[in-house]
Ligand SMILES: Nc1ccn([C@@H]2O[C@H](COP(=O)(O)OP(=O)(O)OP(=O)(O)O)[C@@H](O)[C@H]2O)c(=O)n1
């Protein structure tokens with residue numbers, strides 16, 4: 001083998017995830033805010049020694065895979081097969097068509113959290129064997145039996161074998177091409193059947209496979225509570241309408257802006273985007289985009305709340321403070337809370353609208369503009 005081996009990775013992502021269920025196969029579902037496949041892919045493509053990462057995807061799942069990997073370095077999508085073994089075999093043949101490799105790491109998309117140290121250990125181990133797998137010792141007692149235990153099994157030489165499984169490329173390709181046995185549970189077994197040694201390197205609990213729907217709940221590391229704050233200012237000018245919290249307020253001036261300039265709703269929208277760490281209102285609705293000219297700001301608010309819902313969050317409460325000398329906010333507060341509750345499809349009791357002056361100081365004191373700030377809290381709904 002060359003002093004610097006040509007190392008590629010193959011992720012098998014063509015399964016249907018039938019044990020997890022749901023609308024889309026598990027490898028495309030979000031885990032810690034990203035599609036599971038994006039996690040597995042990043043761990044491999046970011047490793048300094050791995051040149052190319054091939055991803056075997058099922059028929060009709062190409063766009064799901066492309067969306068999941070959007071923005072990541074050049075994935076090579078290849079067709080998968082009807083079983084895991086077939087997906088691996090087809091992936092290995094696709095690698096052959098692109099010139100082959102010295103080493104291939106074969107990984108389940110369904111093991112999203114892959115420590116770099118595991119990859120390093122596998123590559124090292126291939127200096128002395130044609131195959132290597134990460135594995136963990138069995139820590140529970142092992143027994144045989146039906147409803148009554150009949151026998152205790154010696155666990156001292158038993159291992160929980162994970163992926164990636166690393167191989168000398170030609171050896172594993174040959175094992176796949178000549179396989180005629182029953183469906184194997186993994187690729188290591190196929191190399192062993194050809195007489196190839198497979199070394200054990202330390203695995204990781206983080207590498208556990210997502211197999212059942214409960215694995216998603218247990219591994220959801222996103223926070224259960226999220227808070228965000230927003231702040232906005234618009235100029236008060238003659239000849240404009242004044243909109244605050246979705247209510248049109250009679251006043252001798254109105255707020256100027258690209259949209260309807262509802263400063264309170266903008267602060268609230270920014271607070272929601274902040275809670276999600278999804279940038280700010282300008283990222284989602286650029287002022288340079290003519291389609292938002294004169295737009296009603298409830299569209300911005302609904303957009304931010306939709307994103308929150310997609311991430312599995314629901315609003316716990318929102319607290320808005322409007323800062324101005326005039327108009328007086330008190331008479332409109334209940335109408336504002338009620339309008340926001342309609343737009344946000346939530347109870348009025350979750351929404352607070354307050355107001356303050358700045359004691360005639362600054363631009364708000366001089367009536368040149370209105371400022372608003374908002375704080376929101378979200379709770380995870382699907383833990
Ligand atoms: N025809 C198949 C079947 C499985 N896999 C992949 O093999 C890995 C491990 O398989 P498993 O956890 O069994 O996934 P599924 O087959 O999707 O799950 P299930 O058995 O619950 O349907 C997954 O990354 C899966 O996408 C594949 O590429 N092609």
Ligand SMILES: C[C@](O)(CO)[C@H](O)COP(=O)(O)O
Nearest residue numbers: 084108161162163185186209
């Ligand atoms: C390949 C594997 O992940 C190694 O542990 C495992 O064998 C896959 O098993 P499954 O039956 O496809 O879930």
